[in-house]
Amino acid sequence: MFKEIPRIEIDEIVDKAFKNANKKAHSKKKTMDEIVKEKESIRVTVAGDSLAESLYKVVDRHPSFDRLPPFTRELIDVIAGIDKLRHNLGAVSFAVNTIKSLKLEYIKKIRRASHAQEASSLRRECYGRYISVVKQIKRNLKFLNDSREKLKNLPSINPDLYTIVIAGFPNVGKSSLLKNLTKSDPKINSYPFTTKGINVSSFEYKKRKIQVVDTPGLLDRELSYRNPIELQAISALKYLAKLIIFVFDPTESCGYTMEKQMNLFNEIYENFVGVSFIKVLNKTDIREWGFKDSIEGIEISAQKGTNINLLKKDIEEVLFNYFEEEVDYFGKD
Numbered sequence: 001m002f003k004e005i006p007r008i009e010i011d012e013i014v015d016k017a018f019k020n021a022n023k024k025a026h027s028k029k030k031t032m033d034e035i036v037k038e039k040e041s042i043r044v045t046v047a048g049d050s051l052a053e054s055l056y057k058v059v060d061r062h063p064s065f066d067r068l069p070p071f072t073r074e075l076i077d078v079i080a081g082i083d084k085l086r087h088n089l090g091a092v093s094f095a096v097n098t099i100k101s102l103k104l105e106y107i108k109k110i111r112r113a114s115h116a117q118e119a120s121s122l123r124r125e126c127y128g129r130y131i132s133v134v135k136q137i138k139r140n141l142k143f144l145n146d147s148r149e150k151l152k153n154l155p156s157i158n159p160d161l162y163t164i165v166i167a168g169f170p171n172v173g174k175s176s177l178l179k180n181l182t183k184s185d186p187k188i189n190s191y192p193f194t195t196k197g198i199n200v201s202s203f204e205y206k207k208r209k210i211q212v213v214d215t216p217g218l219l220d221r222e223l224s225y226r227n228p229i230e231l232q233a234i235s236a237l238k239y240l241a242k243l244i245i246f247v248f249d250p251t252e253s254c255g256y257t258m259e260k261q262m263n264l265f266n267e268i269y270e271n272f273v274g275v276s277f278i279k280v281l282n283k284t285d286i287r288e289w290g291f292k293d294s295i296e297g298i299e300i301s302a303q304k305g306t307n308i309n310l311l312k313k314d315i316e317e318v319l320f321n322y323f324e325e326e327v328d329y330f331g332k333d
């Protein structure tokens with residue numbers, strides 16, 4: 001989405017505008033004064049149009065933030081700040097309008113000029129004012145260039161798909177489970193707010209694509225340790241997640257006690273209201289290491305593939321209920 005937005009270099013757009021203006025400045029008038037006046041008027045017109053167009057493209061190619069899916073909007077807000085984007089786009093819009101009115105103002109002035117020299121000096125004056133308008137929005141353009149760089153690699157999570165999020169402490173087996181559930185290698189997307197990248201994969205359920213994501217750095221630590229950006233990223237997940245599979249490691253070989261794991265589960269459970277949850281106890285293949293199964297959940301081995309089909313059945317039940325309800329809601333006879 002943000003790849004379509006042009007990067008603006010002020011020198012380039014000014015240069016291009018004035019070159020275009022020179023190229024197009026032809027006149028078939030008879031007298032020298034008339035020829036110069038016509039050429040200068042064309043220069044002012046073409047340069048103004050070219051500048052306004054270059055700048056307008058930046059504004060126009062930004063998405064309409066209000067119409068974005070909430071997940072995407074929240075992400076953009078985390079990464080670039082929607083209020084700031086709006087403010088900077090507003091400044092660029094204003095510059096476009098200023099250039100357009102300068103153009104009209106100088107076309108009139110040049111028409112009224114009494115001789116060639118006056119027309120040329122008016123044109124130079126107009127160019128000077130064009131440049132100063134563009135320079136005034138230098139910082140706004142820099143902000144937009146920078147945010148474009150940050151946003152153009154927005155991960156390819158599709159907010160319109162039913163999404164399952166895998167949560168749990170590091171090393172409990174989330175990535176292993178993701179691979180096993182989807183039987184394909186997850187795409188790893190980098191996210192500006194985690195250093196680790198988000199894994200995205202999918203499987204099919206009754207011809208529907210179900211998206212599964214593993215979010216290292218987000219749902220793998222207590223919320224109380226989070227900085228505001230991470231918290232906002234987590235809140236973005238609330239718009240995305242329909243089902244959370246929480247992975248426990250009852251062997252505690254991940255390095256976290258079951259008590260800690262239970263606390264994290266409770267925290268996430270309380271925060272994701274209206275989301276379905278499935279609890280999974282992983283690493284049953286090394287049960288002999290000690291296995292604290294005081295918690296109810298589906299006992300699996302993500303590594304060996306044990307009981308993945310049981311887990312799938314539970315997932316399908318959640319999916320079934322969700323899509324049945326959706327059909328009811330939209331009024332199937």
Ligand SMILES: Nc1nc2c(ncn2[C@@H]2O[C@H](COP(=O)(O)OP(=O)(O)O)[C@@H](O)[C@H]2O)c(=O)[nH]1
Nearest residue numbers: 170171172173174175176283286301302303304
């Ligand atoms: N024995 C055993 N090891 C597992 C199982 N699932 C994951 N692991 C191991 O646990 C470690 C962490 O797994 P990973 O999937 O990367 O966990 P994540 O950090 O939660 O994504 C790796 O060394 C895996 O090989 C399992 O079912 N059994």
Ligand SMILES: [Mg+2]
Nearest residue numbers: 174175214216
């Ligand atoms: Mg992982």
